[in-house]
Amino acid sequence: xxxxxxxxxxxxxxxxxxxxxxxxxxxxxxxxxxxxxxxxxxxxxxxxxxxxxxxxxxxxxxxxxxxxxxxxxxxxxxxxxxxxxxxxxxxxxxxxxxxxxxxxxxxxxxxxxxxxxxxxxxxxxxxxxxxxxxxxxxxxxxxxxxxxxxxxxxxxxxxxxxxxxxxxxxxxxxxxxxxxxxxxxxxxxxxxxxxxxxxxxxxxxxxxxxxxxxxxxxxxxxxxxxxxxxxxxxxxxxxxxxxxxxxxxxxxxxxxxxxxxxxxxxxxxxxxxxxxxxxxxxxxxxxxxxxxxxxxxxxxxxxxxxxxxxxxxxxxxxxxxxxxxxxxxxxxxxxxxxxxxxxxxxxxxxxxxxxxxxxxxxxxxxxxxxxxxxxxxxxxxxxxxxxxxxxxxxxxxxxxxxxxxxxxxxxxxxxxxxxxxxxxxxxxxxxxxxxxxxxxxx
Amino acid sequence: xxxxxxxxxxxxxxxxxxxxxxxxxxxxxxxxxxxxxxxxxxxxxxxxxxxxxxxxxxxxxxxxxxxxxxxxxxxxxxxxxxxxxxxxxxxxxxxxxxxxxxxxxxxxxxxxxxxxxxxxxxxxxxxxxxxxxxxxxxxxxxxxxxxxxxxxxxxxxxxxxxxxxxxxxxxxxxxxxxxxxxxxxxxxxxxxxxxxxxxxxxxxxxxxxxxxxxxxxxxxxxxxxxxxxxxxxxxxxxxxxxxxxxxxxxxxxxxxxxxxxxxxxxxxxxxxxxxxxxxxxxxxxxxxxxxxxxxxxxxxxxxxxxxxxxxxxxxxxxxxxxxxxxxxxxxxxxxxxxxxxxxxxxxxxxxxxxxxxxxxxxxxxxxxxxxxxxxxxxxxxxxxxxxxxxxxxxxxxxxxxxxxxxxxxxxxxxxxxxxxxxxxxxxxxxxxxxxxxxxxxxxxxxxxxxxxxxxxxxxxxxxxxxxxxxxxxx
Numbered sequence: 001x002x003x004x005x006x007x008x009x010x011x012x013x014x015x016x017x018x019x020x021x022x023x024x025x026x027x028x029x030x031x032x033x034x035x036x037x038x039x040x041x042x043x044x045x046x047x048x049x050x051x052x053x054x055x056x057x058x059x060x061x062x063x064x065x066x067x068x069x070x071x072x073x074x075x076x077x078x079x080x081x082x083x084x085x086x087x088x089x090x091x092x093x094x095x096x097x098x099x100x101x102x103x104x105x106x107x108x109x110x111x112x113x114x115x116x117x118x119x120x121x122x123x124x125x126x127x128x129x130x131x132x133x134x135x136x137x138x139x140x141x142x143x144x145x146x147x148x149x150x151x152x153x154x155x156x157x158x159x160x161x162x163x164x165x166x167x168x169x170x171x172x173x174x175x176x177x178x179x180x181x182x183x184x185x186x187x188x189x190x191x192x193x194x195x196x197x198x199x200x201x202x203x204x205x206x207x208x209x210x211x212x213x214x215x216x217x218x219x220x221x222x223x224x225x226x227x228x229x230x231x232x233x234x235x236x237x238x239x240x241x242x243x244x245x246x247x248x249x250x251x252x253x254x255x256x257x258x259x260x261x262x263x264x265x266x267x268x269x270x271x272x273x274x275x276x277x278x279x280x281x282x283x284x285x286x287x288x289x290x291x292x293x294x295x296x297x298x299x300x301x302x303x304x305x306x307x308x309x310x311x312x313x314x315x316x317x318x319x320x321x322x323x324x325x326x327x328x329x330x331x332x333x334x335x336x337x338x339x340x341x342x343x344x345x346x347x348x349x350x351x352x353x354x355x356x357x358x359x360x361x362x363x364x365x366x367x368x369x370x371x372x373x374x375x376x377x378x379x380x381x382x383x384x385x386x387x388x389x390x391x392x393x394x395x396x397x398x399x400x401x402x403x404x405x406x407x408x409x410x411x412x413x414x415x416x417x418x419x420x421x422x423x424x425x426x427x428x429x430x431x432x433x434x435x436x437x438x439x440x441x442x
Numbered sequence: 443x444x445x446x447x448x449x450x451x452x453x454x455x456x457x458x459x460x461x462x463x464x465x466x467x468x469x470x471x472x473x474x475x476x477x478x479x480x481x482x483x484x485x486x487x488x489x490x491x492x493x494x495x496x497x498x499x500x501x502x503x504x505x506x507x508x509x510x511x512x513x514x515x516x517x518x519x520x521x522x523x524x525x526x527x528x529x530x531x532x533x534x535x536x537x538x539x540x541x542x543x544x545x546x547x548x549x550x551x552x553x554x555x556x557x558x559x560x561x562x563x564x565x566x567x568x569x570x571x572x573x574x575x576x577x578x579x580x581x582x583x584x585x586x587x588x589x590x591x592x593x594x595x596x597x598x599x600x601x602x603x604x605x606x607x608x609x610x611x612x613x614x615x616x617x618x619x620x621x622x623x624x625x626x627x628x629x630x631x632x633x634x635x636x637x638x639x640x641x642x643x644x645x646x647x648x649x650x651x652x653x654x655x656x657x658x659x660x661x662x663x664x665x666x667x668x669x670x671x672x673x674x675x676x677x678x679x680x681x682x683x684x685x686x687x688x689x690x691x692x693x694x695x696x697x698x699x700x701x702x703x704x705x706x707x708x709x710x711x712x713x714x715x716x717x718x719x720x721x722x723x724x725x726x727x728x729x730x731x732x733x734x735x736x737x738x739x740x741x742x743x744x745x746x747x748x749x750x751x752x753x754x755x756x757x758x759x760x761x762x763x764x765x766x767x768x769x770x771x772x773x774x775x776x777x778x779x780x781x782x783x784x785x786x787x788x789x790x791x792x793x794x795x796x797x798x799x800x801x802x803x804x805x806x807x808x809x810x811x812x813x814x815x816x817x818x819x820x821x822x823x824x825x826x827x828x829x830x831x832x833x834x835x836x837x838x839x840x841x842x843x844x845x846x847x848x849x850x851x852x853x854x855x856x857x858x859x860x861x862x863x864x865x866x867x868x869x870x871x872x873x874x875x876x877x878x879x880x881x882x883x884x885x886x887x888x889x890x891x892x893x894x895x896x897x898x899x900x901x902x903x904x905x906x907x908x909x910x911x912x913x914x915x916x
Contacts, residue, residue, distance in 0.1 A: 001775040003517050003708075004787045005864040014794045014865060023786045026793055026810055027688055029657035034693040041559050045777030048521050055771060059530030061545030062538070069535040072758060079457075081486055083527070085493040093502035093518050094713040095510060099842050100903075101833065101896040104443055105500030106713035109493070112445050115913040119480050125912050128714065131571035134758035142614070162758045169732075169754035173582045173615045215474055246476045259758070269546045270536030270759025271571065272716030284910070290714065294914075295906035298891070298899035302443065307906040313574070313610035314847070318619045323610035326572040326704065329714025340446050340489045341457055343482045348459040355464050376470050396539065404537050427463035 001048050062269075065399030066429060068360075070380045070420025071211070072133065072160045072237045073270060074262045077423055079341045082264045082334050092330055100305040101297075106329065107304035110292040113336040120242040121256035122249020123278035127289030129327040130275030133237045133259030134166035139288045139322055140233045140257045140277060141167055141203055145176055147286055150202030154179045156188040158210030159235060161409050167205070186214035186373030186382065194224045201228070207235040207258070208248065212382045212406075213418065214375035215245065222252025231255060239263050240422075241378040243350030255279040264338025265331050274331040285311060288322030349423055353379035356421035356430065363434045364419075367441070372416050380420040382406060386441060388415045394440050400433055443499060443897070445914050446492050450482040457486070499897040500713070501841055507863055507871060509795075511814040511844040511856025512605065512653060514683045514705035516784075519775070522709065522768035531767055536759040540744040546763065547743035550736045553770045554720070557701060560781065561679070562692025563722030567731040568761040573680060575756065576700030576719030577611035577647070582753045583698060583723065583730040584645045584674050585615055590751070595644035595673070601630055603653045603848040608678060617644065624850055628656040628807045630664055639671045649678040650694055651685065653848040654807060655792065655814035655856070665695020674698065674727075682706040683860065684789060684813035687782025697724045707769035718765040732756045787861035788813040791868060795859055798872035802879050806851050814858035816851050822879070824886035828853040831878055833900060834892035838874045 006014070011023075020026060027035065046054065067075070086092060090105060097103030097110075110128045117126035130136035141153050153171065155164060155178050164178075171178050181192045181204075188206050197204075204225055208216035222232050234248035237259035248256045257277040261267070265274055279287060285308065293307030313320040342349060357379045361371055364383050372382040385391050388405055395402050407414035421430065484492075501508075508515035526532065534546055554566040570576035581598065588595050598612045602621050609619040622638060623631045630648070639646075646668055651657040658664065668675045677691050677699035683706045685691070691699050703709045704717035711717075723731060729751035737746045745760070776784060789812055796815045800808070804820040819828040832842030832855075844856040859868060881888050893900065 001519070001521075002780055002783065003519065003862045004783060005862075006787060006790075010865040011790065014790055018790075018793045018797045020793075023790055026786075026789045026812075027657075029659055029810060029812075030685070030689050031659070031662060034662065035689050036687070036693075040687055040778040040781060042556055042778040042781070043774065045780045046774050048519075048775065051521060051771055051775045052525065054774060055525045055528065055767070058545035058549055059528040061548070062530040062534045062543055064535075064538055064542050067535055067538065069537045071537055073536055075533065075535065079486075081489055085490065085497070087523065088494070088497040089504035089518075090497040090500040090502040092523075092710045092712050093504050094500050095508055095513060095515060095711050095841065096714045099501075099832070099836060100901040101893050101898055102501035102836050102841060103499075103713070104897050105496035105498070108443055108445060108496050108499075110714075111912075111914065112447070115445075115447065116481055118913050131575060132758045134755070135571070135575070160758070162755055165755040166758065169582065169756055172754070173585060175616060215470075243479055244470070244476065245474055250476070266532040266764070267535045268532050269534045269538075269543065269763040271757070271762035272764055273571075273758065273762075284912075291910070291912050293906040294911040295902045297901050301898060303898040303901045305901045305903050305906045307903065307912075308910055309907075313606035315606070316610075317606050318609035318613040320606070320610040320613075323574045323578055323607045323614050324572070325574045325607050326702075326711075326715045326717040328571075328716045330710075330712030331716055333713065336446075337489060337493055339481055340484060340492070341486060343450075343455045343457060343484060344479055345455055345457045345459055346481060347476075347479050352459055352462060352464075354470065356462060358469050359464055376474060396542065401535070401538055401542065423460070423462065425462070 064401045066433060067401040068403045068419045068421065068433065069401055071404045071418055072259060073267045074238055074420065074422055075267050075424055076240060076262050078264055078266065081341055082337045085337050086330060086334050091333060097306060100303060104304060107292050109333050109336050111304050113332045114292060116336060116339050117276050117278050120239065120247065121278045122247030123256050124281040125284045126276060126278035127287055127291055129329065129332045130277055130289055131328060132273035132275045133235060134163040136257040136275035136277050137163050137205060137235050138167045138170040140255050141205065142170060142174060143286050144231045145202035148202045150200050151175065152177050152179060152200040152202060154181055154193055154196045154201055154204045156181050156206040157183045158188050158212060159205055159207045160211045160237060186210065186212040186375050187216050188221060190220050190224055193221060197228055197230060201230055203231050203233050205233045205235060209238060209241060209378045209380060212373060213377040213380035214373050215378060218248055218251035218253060233257065238378060240350050240353060243346035244354065255283060260335050263335035265334050272328055272331050274328045274335060286321055288324050289327060352423050353421065356425050357381055360419065360421050360430045363430060367434060367438045379422055380418060382416050382418050384415060385417050386415055388417050391437060391440050395436055398436060400436055402433060446482055446484060447914050449484050449488045449492060452483050454485045455483040506839050507867055508841040509843045509857045509859055509871065510841065511858040512680055514858060514860055516708055516860040517862035518708055518710040519772060522771050525771045526764040526767045531764060544742050547736055549770050550766055551738055551743055553766050556773050557720055557722060560686050561699060561722050562690030563699065564725040565728045565731065566720045566722045568720045568766060569732045569757045570719040570721060571757060571762050572715065572717040573700055573702040573719040574607040574611060576721045577607055578614055579732055579756050580676055580698045580700060580721050581611050581615040581617065583727055586730050586753050587727060588644055595642055597642045598644055599638060599646040601648060602850050604647065605649065605653060605678060608647045628654045629658045629660055632660050632663055635664065635667055639667055639673065643671060643673045645674040645676050647676040647678060649681055651681050651812040654816050655811045656809055657812055661694045680705060681813065683785060686785045688785055698727055703765055703769040708772040709765050709768040716762050716765055718762045734760065784861045791859040791861060791863055794868055795857055795872060799875055802876045814856055817855045818851050819853040823883040826882035826886055826889050828855050830889045830892065834878050834889045836893040837895040840871060840874065
């Protein structure tokens with residue numbers, strides 16, 4: 001396939017107008033000895049027909065029948081309107097809205113996204129998106145520590161292990177020391193957090209629901225930080241939970257950041273995702289990422305525009321709040337269309353998620369697989385399964401992915417599996433999975 | 443234009459939630475549960491109309507040309523979207539395990555191999571989610587490289603023409619930025635570079651061809667100066683469209699680089715993402731690449747995170763996978779010849795525009811350009827500025843070029859047509875630019891008050907910054 005529409009006559013005319021004999025002459029500034037001789041060692045061109053056949057063969061190789069995986073990325077139902085409206089090419093083939101007069105579509109949608117994120121999280125301001133939950137958390141840490149010129153951050157063990165690793169990477173690059181707060185009963189141990197606080201602590205990071213599925217006591221952790229005035233960063237990576245649970249803002253969070261992929265975006269083998277960052281007003285001018293603001297045009301009509309750009313790399317360069325440029329704009333558009341479609345029914349959807357998980361937990365108990373933790377969960381929980389590794393392997397051969405083997409993440413968690421139920425599951429799906437486990441473990 | 447919140451009214455919401463065969467089994471304690479949420483109550487009809495109306499206020503590549511220098515706004519083939527929507531890709535959970543993800547892993551592996559072949563780099567990581575993320579990841583690799591050697595190098599050099607993400611990425615990694623000037627001809631000033639390159643310099647970041655759209659004729663000399671000093675040479679690959687198939691980035695002397703899949707490899711820009719910024723490295727640096735790495739064995743493909751020298755993870759999973767699907771589809775469709783052909787026509791188209799515009803507009807540096815070139819507003823009559831020209835172009839159905847970048851050209855107008863514009867469109871662009879120049883002379887108010895044909899008129903950015911309103915309130 002070619003997307004070049006100039007023919008040989010055009011080429012000749014154009015070369016003439018430029019004043020050279022051939023295209024090669026236009027590359028004269030590239031030294032001869034570094035110009036490639038011979039073609040690229042890549043396969044020949046394919047027609048669209050052949051390309052599709054090829055990709056479909058690759059796609060066929062990925063086929064679990066039934067999956068109960070969560071762990072930071074959640075398979076929710078995506079209403080048809082989200083796919084179709086996002087396929088309008090004026091949205092997806094558009095550039096960054098640096099020319100607002102021809103970008104009101106993108107800008108208005110992002111303004112709506114910022115508003116909805118604030119409402120769900122209980123925060124004052126939200127940006128236009130970050131790459132994903134892990135980098136959002138990492139940049140929130142950099143922001144807090146940078147503001148107070150501190151070098152230490154306390155992080156809960158219930159934060160997603162991949163997020164912890166990404167924060168470690170960013171921390172190492174910036175001479176920041178992470179300190180890890182232990183968990184008890186699947187949630188952050190408040191006493192452990194308190195014991196780790198010192199004068200060089202610039203932030204505390206927790207996740208709710210935590211990696212093991214348990215809902216955190218955000219208010220208790222916030223309370224133990226208020227004396228030293230240490231900011232609390234609450235990571236949320238299952239945004240549907242905020243349909244039902246109290247917002248972190250209500251419970252004392254200073255910054256709420258994380259992963260909004262649950263809102264209208266597919267799991268997509270882990271990307272693209274939809275990082276978000278929201279905060280109290282005091283953090284506005286230090287936040288990374290783009291902001292869309294409301295303003296007027298020359299006729300006095302409402303218009304939207306990228307604003308507070310002096311924080312950003314294209315203006316402040318090495319003094320910018322972050323280097324972030326391209327973010328996850330179209331994924332944010334999907335989220336705002338999703339939230340418009342579901343609207344306040346998100347609360348009922350969240351309730352359904354929770355009910356399904358509660359049902360599965362109960363059914364597991366009936367066959368002797370007890371939950372590992374007592375703390376309340378949202379749509380994800382940790383269940384004890386003897387010889388989990390072997391059980392999961394056998395189920396996988398049947399096309400059932402029961403959940404995440406936590407033994408791969410923590411030594412003391414062999415025989416513990418992280419299982420997630422979203423509204424995509426039915427009672428029958430759950431019954432089938434539990435029956436399959438029973439058949440193997442009996 | 444109203445926002446969706448203004449269309450909300452209780453009772454409008456028609457979105458039905460099933461009960462999935464369960465009576466409510468909620469077991470959550472009261473004190474964890476909220477009193478209700480405040481999003482919107484609208485009907486699907488409202489949603490469809492609202493977002494359709496919004497889309498009509500947007501300009502996309504399918505509407506017309508985006509001559510945005512440094513952005514490579516080429517056409518986004520529609521097959522890309524269909525392939526990324528295939529359920530075996532879009533519904534595949536990243537924790538599915540290697541044996542159930544072979545197709546996806548194979549695609550990632552082959553994409554990495556293709557990018558290596560195009561650039562000459564030894565290996566790629568697809569993890570970074572955008573170009574800037576790739577830059578940051580690469581700077582971390584530079585840091586680890588010197589830490590392992592026990593060398594304390596604190597400085598990274600960037601040219602005065604660098605894209606803002608370059609110094610910002612450097613600063614985000616605790617390095618100090620030092621700027622190297624360019625000559626009047628648009629090349630890096632070699633003699634100054636020599637002086638500045640000392641034992642404190644870890645690396646230089648350079649875009650090639652540079653942000654003026656010019657190929658630095660001293661590129662291998664630059665590489666040599668850095669390497670003799672034990673420093674590394676990083677290539678910002680934003681302009682890869684100008685050289686792919688014709689020359690390899692590695693052959694220019696670069697040790698590491700990033701690529702923007704949403705520029706060079708046709709994945710759509712999405713109004714601000716998702717992009718993808720894979721990084722490629724020379725053989726010595728392969729061990730530092732972020733985890734996990736996709737490997738191939740006799741039994742198939744697998745994700746390897748047992749890489750002791752790695753800088754660690756930089757993304758929660760493996761990068762923007764569905765964007766990889768689009769780039770891979772594009773690379774397979776173009777093939778070896780098509781990649782080179784795209785590059786050649788990108789450079790042809792840019793030089794054609796340059797030839798057509800250089801008489802009417804001021805050309806700060808008169809050289810053969812690569813895939814883009816820079817004009818400016820010097821000599822424009824009646825105080826008409828670059829910004830005015832950009833806004834007036836919107837009235838004629840073109841997106842504006844990149845303006846006021848690079849910083850070393852005052853009033854810079856950077857034009858990059860890409861290879862997917864045809865000659866007729868280019869002729870029209872030349873014609874319109876020349877007529878705007880004429881308007882500037884005869885009827886400057888038309889240009890200074892532009893745009894007038896767009897959904898909104900010139901937007902007040904000053905007001906937005908002075909009184910920030912970042913969310914809707916009743």
